[in-house]
Amino acid sequence: MPPPGWPVHQIYVTEAAFVIVALVCALVLKRIATQWIRNVIAVVGGFSAGFGLIMPLELAPLFFHAPGEIMLGTIALNLAYPVAVILFILLYKDFMLAPQNDEAEHELPAASNSAVDLGDADTERAARDLLSVIRTHPGQFDANLDAALQQLIDRLGPSPPAA
Numbered sequence: 001m002p003p004p005g006w007p008v009h010q011i012y013v014t015e016a017a018f019v020i021v022a023l024v025c026a027l028v029l030k031r032i033a034t035q036w037i038r039n040v041i042a043v044v045g046g047f048s049a050g051f052g053l054i055m056p057l058e059l060a061p062l063f064f065h066a067p068g069e070i071m072l073g074t075i076a077l078n079l080a081y082p083v084a085v086i087l088f089i090l091l092y093k094d095f096m097l098a099p100q101n102d103e104a105e106h107e108l109p110a111a112s113n114s115a116v117d118l119g120d121a122d123t124e125r126a127a128r129d130l131l132s133v134i135r136t137h138p139g140q141f142d143a144n145l146d147a148a149l150q151q152l153i154d155r156l157g158p159s160p161p162a163a
Contacts, residue, residue: 022052029041042092046085
């Protein structure tokens with residue numbers, strides 16, 4: 001039976017806080033756009049996850065109702081804290097490498113008056129085929145897509161006659 005009183009309750013609350021902070025950091029990590037803030041969140045989440053993993057094992061008599069003598073053996077787990085924290089920080093940093101908010105990568109460049117060089121003839125033919133399909137089915141596309149495609153149509157010019 002664990003010893004009664006507020007210190008034990010405080011240990012349980014601290015463990016719960018570590019787990020909650022680690023989970024919140026994992027959920028928020030990919031939604032933050034600024035790299036340095038994501039690094040800070042990775043460090044905070046790594047510390048919380050590392051301490052949240054090792055603390056119940058180190059304090060086994062309080063968490064798992066193990067005999068008190070086991071706590072003498074778990075003192076060696078103090079050496080595992082830095083290793084666990086570093087591993088979790090690296091895990092969080094690896095988790096944040098692919099951001100969810102990648103809309104900026106897909107923005108179209110502003111319109112210009114220069115000619116569009118699509119590369120080889122097959123690529124240009126594929127673009128013209130796509131545009132002809134879009135011309136035959138107007139109004140079935142998003143307004144932003146329609147505007148972007150109209151820019152492409154304007155840049156490519158009229159379609160050459162079919163050979």
